[in-house]
Amino acid sequence: MSFDSPNLATLINGRDILLDSIPMLSLDVLADTMVAAVAAGQRVASMFAVSTEDAQQAAEMYVILADDHQSRLFGARARIEGGEFASLTPRCPQVQLFEREMAEQFGLKPLGHPWFKPVRYRRSWTGRDAWDRPADQAILPGVGDFYSIQGDEVHEVAVGPVHAGVIEPGHFRFQCHGEQVFHLEIALGYQHRGVEEALIGGPTKRSMHYAETLAGDTTIAHGTSYCQVLEALGGCQKSARAQSLRGIALELERLANHVGDLGALANDVGFLPTSSYCGRIRGDFLNMTALLCGSRFGRGMIRPGGVGFDVDDARLTELLHRLDTAEKETASAVNLLWDTPSVMARFEATGPLPRQVAIELGIVGPAARASGLARDARHDLPSGIFHFAHLPVSTFDAGDVFARAYVRWLEIQQSIEFIREQCRAMPSGAAQVAVGELAPNSLAIAINEGWRGEVCHVAITDGNARFARYKVVDPSFHNWSALAYVLRNQQISDFPLCNKSFNLSYCGHDL
Amino acid sequence: MLKIFVARTQQGHRTMKYPDAPPPAMPDRFRGRPAISAQKCPDGCQDCAQACPTGAIALTDKVRIDMGKCLFCADCVNACPERAITYTGDYQLAARKRQSLVIEQGQNEADLWAALDARLKKLFGRSLKLRQVSAGGCNACEADVNVLGTIGWDLGRFGIQMVASPRHADGLLITGPVTQNMELALKKTYDAVAAPKIVIAVGACAIAGGPYIDHAEVRNGAEAIVPVDLYVPGCPPHPLTILDGLLRLIGRIEDGTRQTPQS
Known part of the structure; x- marks a missing residue:
């Protein structure tokens, strides 16, 4: 199944393109285009924000889509005004971490994100904070809400950040019923070095x-x-x-x-x-x-x-x-x-x-x-x-x-x-x-x-x-x-x- | 079961004889201890220092290279118009003192570390249990520390073992530049090890911050948090460099012994 849209610029792996050739869409059109492309078999290879000259007022969002079957890459962008945008995660789960990353790096709020947590536990690059945390509040890795389950014989197992072997650091929370895992949540960011x-x-x-x-x-x-x-x-x-x-x-x-x-x-x-x-x-x-x-x-x-x-x-x-x-x-x-x-x-x-x-x-x-x-x-x-x-x-x-x-x-x-x-x-x-x-x-x-x-x-x-x-x-x-x-x-x-x-x-x- | 026995005979016995025999051959392009020929330096030339990504080269009255900061990347070698800096095949880089890692011409055989003092050697010389803390970095140092546990190197034969709890450990082996996000975990792990304890910093990151030196997100190495007893330079260090440092630390290789790899 092939998906072509005039809203997307064709990119070539290992090549460059002038920024002016990449369509600037409205956020709504970009979201609809992404959902349609993913429904047609494409996937989100990259999604990120870029500072604009008026960084306190606006940022640009770039999206790279890959069509593996047609061996093609596509790109588009949109301008985010006022520090917030409608989260696409409910319609397209694979962008959930990209949206959290944009929030953490640029202080942009993805409104309606179903599990809105930091990615690497650090201050934003812009001074704006998507979680409205006070500037003097320390941001501690792995600290915050975790998905949890209540009930008889339900217990939680926490592992890390330092692990039992020669392994990189990360924090794992298991919600268990006896030996059975109902849910695992992974908190990372300990290796973040900027x-x-x-x-x-x-x-x-x-x-x-x-x-x-x-x-x-x-x-x-x-x-x-x-x-x-x-x-x-x-x-x-x-x-x-x-x-x-x-x-x-x-x-x-x-x-x-x-x-x-x-x-x-x-x-x-x-x-x-x-x-x-x-x-x-x-x-x-x-x-x-x-x-x-x-x-x-x-x-x-x-x-x-x-x-x-x-x-x-x-x-x-x-x-x-x-x-x-x-x-x-x-x-x-x-x-x-x-x-x-x-x-x-x-x-x-x-x-x-x-x-x-x-x-x-x-x-x-x-x-x-x-x-x-x-x-x-x-x-x-x-x-x-x-x-x-x-x-x-x-x-x-x-x-x-x-x-x-x-x-x-x-x-x-x-x-x-x-x-x-x-x-x-x-x-x-x-x-x-x-x-x-x-x-x-x-x-x-x-x-x-x-x-x-x-x-x-x-x-x-x-x-x-x-x-x-x-x-x-x-x-x-x-x-x-x-x-x-x-x-x-x-x-x-x-x-x-x-x-x-x-x-x-x-x-x-x-x- | 028969297939397992057949495979066992095919695979053979692979644990190296080192340190009782010469160490395994190093690759001919291996970049070990740098050698400096400052008499070749053109007047006022700063090319090597300017090319160095981590500021490991200082040009004052002499050319000095800080192996603690060095990524062994050859950017200085390629930048030098006179090839005044070369990398030798010398893998014995570990040192007990931070200052010993700064080398200059004529002192290319940097002070080889000293072993642990008599009391610590009595305690740890035949049994050293280490807790590894990965605190930033790229996981390459961890990978080549892990290699020491494979059958070729078999760290266990020296009584050295990585353990699963700081309560079981005699010390820490730290990798990475110590990110802000790992600072507390490192501190708590160190505090949980019973005294007397030792700390080994493996790799450019753990010694001085590595490629991330002076990033706001890192603490430029383990020393900012805990006292360090052994520095193992490299990005990442070769397993033989790490093992050599450990064996000299516990006195398994005598002071000043220099060993030439098989050719």
């Missing part, structure tokens, strides 16, 4: 490093997205070689994390063989990234205009050799999972995410594909090397922990084959070229399929070609709501397993 705000006025010498540390395990996908935004604004043509190397780095990042996740899932059901093997093999994939650029997390690999490190034939041969070994060892470790009834008994039917719920919540990445949605930016909205190398989209239909594990295994096999092909046919060209002067008064968008799902960066430049706004959407921002959803009617003891099956980023959400 990156989006710091990017305004850029690019600066820190911007690339901010991008690389938005989520440390997604350094390549976020780094690539940031560079593509700059390259779009600078009219820069990268070499095929640089694009191929970026693709290899992206898939190595996916391999390390997917293999690590399968090991961690095995650990959470007490199956130690796969846990031990995958924990170690994950390191082998990280070391392959270090072979390319010296850093296990790919720091320094992706740079504006290309890559920071080139490769010679000897390095590619070494990479291929290591890949062969890791492939065999991964298969040996992972296939044990599917052959072990005690593992499958815990994986199957645990934490199911129905396909329709995944659609309504705007879920992305392996979590969406495990619920039967053929949604993968490498295929649907390709950029860079993925214009030329087509990876099949790996899906499964069960939506449970098993499906999320199995989709990872399918993707591991695809990624290894992709890297092999790229190494064997590495194109020539410069590793890095100059980016050029950035275009003023423009919007540039870059979307990449990170290992957790869609990474979306949008930059808006001012008249001096500086960032007037830089919006980052980590896949976790979409997907935390899915984790909360799947816990309903599960045993609380299955929380670690469900949690690991999504393995979401706290820092990528908190920014």
Whole structure:
């Protein structure tokens, strides 16, 4: 089903557009257009506010819609006067967190929002407060109303922010009846370090490093997205070689994390063989990234205009050799999972995410594909090397922990084959070229399929070609709501397993 | 069951012999301790300091690099017209004193930390239980701390273990720049650890704020909240850098021992 509207500008992934080409709608028309687009199968990839020159009186709201089936992106905007707008959440649940974020960052009130809470527990950028809190009142993370249930034998379990393992901080509230979870509410913001705000006025010498540390395990996908935004604004043509190397780095990042996740899932059901093997093999994939650029997390690999490190034939041969070994060892470790009834008994039917719920919540990445949605930016909205190398989209239909594990295994096999092909046919060209002067008064968008799902960066430049706004959407921002959803009617003891099956980023959400 | 045994033989025994044998080979492009050749510096040149994203380079009478602030990103190397700064493969970066992380020419072998004093070594030398607090940052330091628990590194063989409660812990291992939103939780966790206790700051963020240094939302590292006993530089530090720091701290590697990785 295709949806076209004169109210929407067509955007192209990895390209820029003049701000004047983006239609300025009324809030009502924008809302109706979004609802119609989402009903026709599109989803909200990004939604954010931008300061205007009269920041105390008005702000602009930007919306980016993705049509995965037609491989198209759309954009529109509206002016918000007087610090409030009608919440779209009741008609379109997937914008609930975006609206809360706009409220927190700009003090804009989404009237009628059904669960209007802060996102990261901080003061707004504008001085205006959407919750009308006094300026001298401390804003404490995780403090405020939580959904609660009353009744006999009903109890509440609170976990975090500091967790039992080596894990990022977050606060989880479970409403339970005995072992059964009725409701889980997740409060984040503990990792908030002010990156989006710091990017305004850029690019600066820190911007690339901010991008690389938005989520440390997604350094390549976020780094690539940031560079593509700059390259779009600078009219820069990268070499095929640089694009191929970026693709290899992206898939190595996916391999390390997917293999690590399968090991961690095995650990959470007490199956130690796969846990031990995958924990170690994950390191082998990280070391392959270090072979390319010296850093296990790919720091320094992706740079504006290309890559920071080139490769010679000897390095590619070494990479291929290591890949062969890791492939065999991964298969040996992972296939044990599917052959072990005690593992499958815990994986199957645990934490199911129905396909329709995944659609309504705007879920992305392996979590969406495990619920039967053929949604993968490498295929649907390709950029860079993925214009030329087509990876099949790996899906499964069960939506449970098993499906999320199995989709990872399918993707591991695809990624290894992709890297092999790229190494064997590495194109020539410069590793890095100059980016050029950035275009003023423009919007540039870059979307990449990170290992957790869609990474979306949008930059808006001012008249001096500086960032007037830089919006980052980590896949976790979409997907935390899915984790909360799947816990309903599960045993609380299955929380670690469900949690690991999504393995979401706290820092990528908190920014 | 048979398949599990077959896989077991395929996977082999993987725990490294280090520290009783040389440590595993580091990647040839690994960026360890920086080396400075200040005699190459053109007069008045400020390029490296201006390129540094975190202000880790000071050019006064000498060129000084603060490894506590350094992201090991090579922006200075690329900016320098004379290649006066290079990264060596030296992974032994951890230090007991903050000042030891500031290096200059001729002192590229920074004071290697000292081990714990005799009393603490007696207490913690054979059994050190740590509570990890992630306080901002990007989760890369946490990821490579976790790696130390995998079978290749097997931190447990040194009596070092990450525990699930501050009440079980001898100290904290802190990552991240300490966000405002984690300040109270960090303080409470520290207070809940029984004395005597130690604190280990892992990564550029926990030492000085990392890429977020001087953001209003962060406290520029753990030291603003709690006293720190061991600093492990890097963004993130390599697992070997972290392990080396821990082993020297508990006296498992003797003072001044320098180990060359396998080539």
